[in-house]
Amino acid sequence: MKISAGYFTREAFSSFKKNIVQSIAAVTTVALCLVIVGIILLVMFVGGQVIRKIEDKVEIEIFMEGLDGPAQAATAGANPVNRWNQMEQLGNTIRSWPEVHKVDYISKEEALRKFKKDFSNSPLVVQQIEGNPLPASYRVGLNNPREVETIAKRIKDLPYIKELTLNPDENVKFGQDTVRKLFQVTRWISLAAVGFATLLIFVSLVLITNTIRLAIFARRKEIGIMRLVGASSWFIRWPFILEGMLEGLSGAVVAIFVLTSLWRTFFANLATGKVFAFLSFNFDQVTFVKLLLLLALSGAAIGAAGSFIALRRFLKI
Amino acid sequence: MKISAGYFTREAFSSFKKNIVQSIAAVTTVALCLVIVGIILLVMFVGGQVIRKIEDKVEIEIFMEGLDGPAQAATAGANPVNRWNQMEQLGNTIRSWPEVHKVDYISKEEALRKFKKDFSNSPLVVQQIEGNPLPASYRVGLNNPREVETIAKRIKDLPYIKELTLNPDENVKFGQDTVRKLFQVTRWISLAAVGFATLLIFVSLVLITNTIRLAIFARRKEIGIMRLVGASSWFIRWPFILEGMLEGLSGAVVAIFVLTSLWRTFFANLATGKVFAFLSFNFDQVTFVKLLLLLALSGAAIGAAGSFIALRRFLKI
């Protein structure tokens, strides 16, 4: 058969124009649905980063009794130089684990400074403190905060740990209850967000195919006539599919335009603005452009698929 | 004219049945949109309660130097009984303010117990504490946490406050920076949620009227014929409007069914479930039923309005 792609394309465009009411309806539907889905995806992305930032605050603290550098170590009895070395070694060991993101050393002085600041309301307490009774500590940050329990357990099983902390179970801490609760809450929020996004995407699909179905339903007579004049199924189908793609793509372009404006005036300010500055999340352009491309592609695909599905019942002989 | 409501109703129902494809499309669209809007409203309601719960944790602390009941007061010099009375009076005054929700007294003993618990990792610190250097304090909870700054200022200006706290600016505290940031964040989240909900409602309106418009557009010939046979605008309009109401209402009923199921399996569990138990928000049935009624009403109204609007261009003579 000598059916040219040119004919189908011409047909699709002219039909798009001639059925402008239905075309506009389809384009609007696609655009609005994609805007909503796009916003949800952006919010989920930003929210995900915020949650990660919050989760990243989860750390393991290791309190080490009366040790603060070789000099003071001398006062702590036993073999001070040896214990100091053990402490260094402990830090290095932990730092070498791939799951560990950073290991910070808090000296006794730092601990005391922080204590004095915290109790500035109770000068009597501060007055009573003599010398520096606070222990030095390591703060261990993890790449994946969810591994905190495993890593804490592994730290407790390290050599020297007993000597350094005297009582590992007490002195290797990660705020167990709060952390568990935090992860429960964040997981719950993530699940709800994913659920809602999935629902929205599903709803969008239904609404878009619905609109296209209605548009094609209104043209069922036309399709019947084409059949009677001897047009094959694909000959009828192609222009409709291309028209659907055109509608989907136009809708996606509108959605992309809206999302970009929203992004410019809103989300982009978030990163630099004061409100969320402390979260300082970053959202690279690449991800955004990828999202837009995904939207455009989905728009075209949904439009085409919608037309294809809607046509089925009218193309039975 | 002897046009009976019966005729219009019959027409509306029979047209709903005869144009079942369009009817189903309209009902689906209404249902899906209302489900989404309903979920957003529920989430906003629950989220609002969560935010309030978090904001309610904002309290003003008043630290009072070396005072803990008439007995110990004696050791603090000056006129101990008098100061004790002043303290009682302070508590009562604050408690009498309408903005204040509760005033809790934290005695010196309680403060010490908490201190010891917090420093269980540093036994040396606890060892060094002699007697009880910690001050007693009031914790003031507010009805509207956003008034915290005003109330704190008012407390600082109370009589006796200087004698009781020595330095009101230091010892009347409410975590100023954190509180400000918290309120900024919660306000931002609320704004975003309201914005998104508004957008969703707007989108729903457009999508629903779109679908109805398409359905009516497909029947423009029919409308033209009715005109030519001498039907007045309202004679044509009524069945369409009733049909739109029927579609909207059916959609709302479906949405109500879906939302109720969701509510049963999901939101209701939240209140009792473990995850959010610590927030223990309550969501009374009345609010939920009100929401459902609102949805049903909106469904019918949107359907009717959508039909009315869509008809306009076809009813011009």
Add this chain to the structure above:
Amino acid sequence: MIRLKNVSKIYDGDKPALVEVNIAVTKGEFVFLVGPSGSGKSTFIRLLLREFLPSRGDIFVAGQDVIHMRPWKVPYLRRNIGCVFQDFKLLTNKTTFENVAFALEVIGRSRATINNQVPEVLKLVGLEDKLDSYPDELSGGEQQRVSIARAFANRPPILLADEPTGNLDPATSLGIMTLLQRINRTGTTVLIATHDREIVDSMRKRVIALEAGKVVRDQLKGVYGYEN
């Protein structure tokens, strides 16, 4: 009853569909409108129904100024005119019965009257056993007869018919024409656009002939009159 004064109608294109038409039809007349395909017969009828306005000229129907009429009054004008459309214009979602009943519902007839009159009217056009068929379950001629039945169901003072027998066999056509003549005798003004030479020639009524939009002949007791 029907009066056109210098009426011209030019559609978007250039060629006019009607040119300076002056016609007066008095109450109770029976008129044939003839002319070759595309000569403006349907345009003439649609102007009387105020489906659209003429480009120039004045039109009066049933004592009303069709052109300067308020839009909301148009339905009342149309209720005075029964019209058989060339393309039938049946409501595809309604059965034969409902299509005819619609013309009565529009003027607020009671259910009882409708249930009574509609089958009667449909019997007159020979469709008594097709009451519950939808238009696309009817043959071409049957659809045409539904359109005819609807046009006179509410006994309008004016009856317009655009090619009412184009899809009917000669016998049925004659039956319909006899029916229209009987309706005419009760005082109804009847105007029929037709190509049916046999019928025009045999009935000998007033004939208005159009050609390219112009009235070329207006003859009492005329004939179809175009030679092959």
Add this chain to the structure above:
Amino acid sequence: MIRLKNVSKIYDGDKPALVEVNIAVTKGEFVFLVGPSGSGKSTFIRLLLREFLPSRGDIFVAGQDVIHMRPWKVPYLRRNIGCVFQDFKLLTNKTTFENVAFALEVIGRSRATINNQVPEVLKLVGLEDKLDSYPDELSGGEQQRVSIARAFANRPPILLADEPTGNLDPATSLGIMTLLQRINRTGTTVLIATHDREIVDSMRKRVIALEAGKVVRDQLKGVYGYEN
């Protein structure tokens, strides 16, 4: 070319539209199908097009078994049949030109051929100045002629016409009939359902008469033959 064996068609209702029809039309024949309104003429034609299947019986068109045909082959059958539909079945979204062109696009004709042939075909039916009009900007007779033009545009071996002159004046009708006769002489099988007594009587071709779905007459050089 066309063969029906014991074909009956009963629509959902009770009364059959066609009863035990046995007809054979050979290649190059010219046949009139006559009968009163509702006698089954359109049903006959629609069966040949496989718009639907008969309730009983066998149908062969252009050497193909219409009933046991694979669905995907139906379009190829239809490309062998040009059909003038009683209700025209024009694509309302396409102009006169595009409507006729569609029949050629369907069989994969090149743009150049189409641009060349379509105006020629439309000239044959007298629509050379309506190329860019949409169906609802055409008079009834003009629409009918577009349908006729589309039916023979791709020179099909079989031409079916359902009431092709119902909306045409006698002169134009005669022109169309002469045209169909000319097409018939080039070897095309032509079958015309019609109510036009004048034409049937003057042309003296084979006449098949239906009545209530039954073939009551099949006569070479026949006449319309129903008495009023």
